[in-house]
Amino acid sequence: MAKPSYEEARDELAKVVAALEAGGVGLEESLKLWERGEELAAICQEWLDGARAKLEAAKSAEE
Amino acid sequence: MLETSAEKPAPVRVISEALSEYINRLGQIWVEGEIAQLNDRAGSGMVYMRLRDPSVDMYLEVTCPRAVFKAIAPLADNARVVIHSKVNFYTPTGRLSLNAKEIRQVGVGELLARLEALKKILAAEGLFALERKKPLPFLPNKIGLICGRASAAEKDVKENAKRRWPSVRFETREVAVQGADAVIQVSAALRELDADPEVDVIIITRGGGSFEDLLPFSDEGLVRLAASCKKPIVSAIGHEQDTPLLDLVADLRASTPTDAAKRVVPDIQEELTRIKQLRDRADRKINDLMVLEMTKIVSFLQRPVMKDPIVMVTSREELIKGLRVRSIASMRARLVRAYDEIEHTTARVRSLSPQATLDRGYSVVQKSDGSIVRTPKSLAHGERLTLRLAQGVAFATAEGNSESAPKKGE
Numbered sequence: 001m002a003k004p005s006y007e008e009a010r011d012e013l014a015k016v017v018a019a020l021e022a023g024g025v026g027l028e029e030s031l032k033l034w035e036r037g038e039e040l041a042a043i044c045q046e047w048l049d050g051a052r053a054k055l056e057a058a059k060s061a062e063e
Numbered sequence: 064m065l066e067t068s069a070e071k072p073a074p075v076r077v078i079s080e081a082l083s084e085y086i087n088r089l090g091q092i093w094v095e096g097e098i099a100q101l102n103d104r105a106g107s108g109m110v111y112m113r114l115r116d117p118s119v120d121m122y123l124e125v126t127c128p129r130a131v132f133k134a135i136a137p138l139a140d141n142a143r144v145v146i147h148s149k150v151n152f153y154t155p156t157g158r159l160s161l162n163a164k165e166i167r168q169v170g171v172g173e174l175l176a177r178l179e180a181l182k183k184i185l186a187a188e189g190l191f192a193l194e195r196k197k198p199l200p201f202l203p204n205k206i207g208l209i210c211g212r213a214s215a216a217e218k219d220v221k222e223n224a225k226r227r228w229p230s231v232r233f234e235t236r237e238v239a240v241q242g243a244d245a246v247i248q249v250s251a252a253l254r255e256l257d258a259d260p261e262v263d264v265i266i267i268t269r270g271g272g273s274f275e276d277l278l279p280f281s282d283e284g285l286v287r288l289a290a291s292c293k294k295p296i297v298s299a300i301g302h303e304q305d306t307p308l309l310d311l312v313a314d315l316r317a318s319t320p321t322d323a324a325k326r327v328v329p330d331i332q333e334e335l336t337r338i339k340q341l342r343d344r345a346d347r348k349i350n351d352l353m354v355l356e357m358t359k360i361v362s363f364l365q366r367p368v369m370k371d372p373i374v375m376v377t378s379r380e381e382l383i384k385g386l387r388v389r390s391i392a393s394m395r396a397r398l399v400r401a402y403d404e405i406e407h408t409t410a411r412v413r414s415l416s417p418q419a420t421l422d423r424g425y426s427v428v429q430k431s432d433g434s435i436v437r438t439p440k441s442l443a444h445g446e447r448l449t450l451r452l453a454q455g456v457a458f459a460t461a462e463g464n465s466e467s468a469p470k471k472g473e
Contacts, residue, residue, distance in 0.1 A: 010383065017386045020393035030397045037390040044383045052376045 004040075006047040013040040076154075083152040086159070094123070094161060095145045095169065098138055099243050114146065114161065115243040118284045126151075127163035135166050141242050141275060143169035171274055178281050182308055185283075190290045191311045197295040199315060199327060203263035205232045206327055207256030207294070209249055211240040216268040216299070216320040223324030231328050234262050240269035245279035250288050257292045264327050265292070267309065268299040268320045280307035289313060299323035421453035428459075 004012065016037040020030060065081060067073045096114035099122060103110045110132040115122040125146060138144070148161040185191065206224070210217040217235065224231045236252035239245045249267065256262050267280075267289075279285065280300045286308045289296050298313035299320045310316040317323035367374060417427060428436040429449045436442060442461045450457040 006379070010379070010386075013383070013386050013390075017389045017393065020390055020397070023393075023397070027397060027401050030394065034390060034394040037387070041383050041387045041390070044379070048376045048380050048383070052373065055372050055376070 004043060006044060009040045009043040009047070013037055013044065016040065079152070079154040079157065083154055086150050086152045089150050091147065091149055091164070093145055093147055095143070096123070097141050097143055097243050099141075101138065101140070103132070114144070117143070117243070117278070118246050118282050120244075120247050124158065124160040125163055126160045127166065131163055131166060135168050138168070139275070143174060143275070143278075145169055174274070174278065178308065181281070181283055181286075182311070185286065185290075185308065185312070190286070195290070196314045199295050199297070200263045202228070202329060203327060205234045205259070205261040205263065207259065207262040207265035208233050208235045209238060209252045209256070209265065209267045210235070210320075211269055212237040214240070214270060216270045219320035220266060220268055220299070220324045223321045224328050227325065227330040228328040229331065234259060241272060241276040241279065246282045246285050249279065250285050253285075253288055253292065253296075257294050262294060264295050264297060266297045266299060266317075266320075266323045266327060267313070268317075268323055269301065270320070271302040271305065277301050277305055277307050280309040283308075285309065286312050297323050297327060417451075418453070421451065424453070426453075427451040 016033050019025065020033050020037070025033065065073055065077070094114060097117050099113040099115040101110070101112045108129055110127045110129055112125045112127065113122045114125050125148070127146075135144070145167045146161060146163050147165040147167075148163045150159065151162045152159050189195065208217065208220060210220070214237075217237070221233060224233075234256060236256065238248035238252050240249065253265065253267070256265050269277075269280075277300060280298070289298075289309055290312045295314040296312075297315045297317050298307075298309045299317040299322060300307050300309060303318045306316075315326055317326055364370070421427070427450075429451060430436060430441075431447050431449070436448065442448075444461060444463075446461045448459045448461060450459055
């Protein structure tokens with residue numbers, strides 16, 4: 001599966017959290033959701049870290 | 064009909080007499096034309112002249128007894144006359160002439176009335192209509208100029224045009240602009256210039272003159288020719304108040320030769336000034352646009368997101384962090400619930416266990432297959448048994464039938 005875009009990852013993460021919060025899911029299913037959530041959060045963070053690095057690089061090039 | 068052939072030719076006298084007889088049959092006729100050459104030799108009883116057609120190059124000789132001529136003398140050149148005459152073929156010389164019995168000058172009033180009538184006809188045909196007028200080129204390649212020989216009108220047109228546009232070019236036709244030849248020559252020049260591919264506009268001009276002088280420019284043939292020309296025609300005939308019919312059919316009527324020059328070429332200074340003004344306006348406009356765009360860019364750069372772009376990342380990070388926190392919290396809650404479930408179930412399991420009973424000293428006897436022994440009948444002799452006690456397991460062997468043992472309570 002291709003790496004999702006930031007927005008795709010963020011939207012899926014929001015859905016995962018909403019599903020966890022709603023309850024009514026088995027423990028095993030909950031655990032899977034939580035793991036998926038962590039994975040998605042990591043992908044988002046990765047995107048954001050990349051963006052931050054570009055900004056920093058641009059800023060340091062400017063100075 | 065005379066019958067002649069190479070073998071049977073007719074002698075001159077027969078032909079001359081036949082012509083004379085034929086011409087005599089015309090009888091007394093009224094002819095109108097312009098007086099061209101007038102030969103009034105003193106001492107002669109006769110006055111000789113030529114009567115010209117005003118529109119085409121055709122004339123007739125006129126012989127007029129001095130007495131008849133005197134009735135209307137002096138006659139100006141080109142005077143319009145009506146002659147009552149008899150056509151005479153003079154057999155001794157073969158000359159044909161009109162023998163005038165009476166000459167009447169055609170009055171200005173009558174000519175004006177005729178012009179007025181012609182004007183009405185041409186107007187009714189739509190020859191003066193505005194929609195027929197062709198626009199003048201902004202800058203003509205060559206200008207066709209029809210004017211009198213070495214005339215002031217020619218000089219005026221050329222000098223004024225050059226002043227406005229120094230490189231202006233003319234294709235000039237110097238022609239008779241009054242008198243008997245005017246219509247013919249002006250028409251020929253007009254045809255020629257209209258056919259010249261280099262000529263883009265044609266000016267017909269002449270200075271002021273008498274009513275009769277300007278008559279050729281109201282000639283029906285010339286006016287119709289001008290109307291049929293492919294190229295735009297500017298007419299500049301006489302003074303402001305003169306309006307020959309050519310003025311009405313022309314695509315542009317200039318009041319004077321100078322005015323005609325002004326209308327056919329643009330003023331170079333004026334054009335240069337106009338171009339400069341347009342360029343200045345364009346420069347100013349583009350400059351204004353650049354300033355406006357720069358202002359926009361600067362204001363964009365001053366927006367928080369551009370000044371502090373890290374906000375883009377941090378705000379999203381907050382979001383993700385928030386989602387994670389919620390995710391972990393939910394997961395924890397779910398685990399706590401799971402523990403609770405387990406504890407509860409364990410307690411229930413425990414409460415159902417036989418341990419308490421065993422603790423009180425009871426034991427459970429099980430067969431080797433794990434089934435619980437509830438009656439001696441199910442036991443065989445020597446069968447291996449497991450005894451589940453409160454604190455462990457012991458093994459035993461069945462030795463006697465329960466049937467044989469006495470029943471003693473529970």
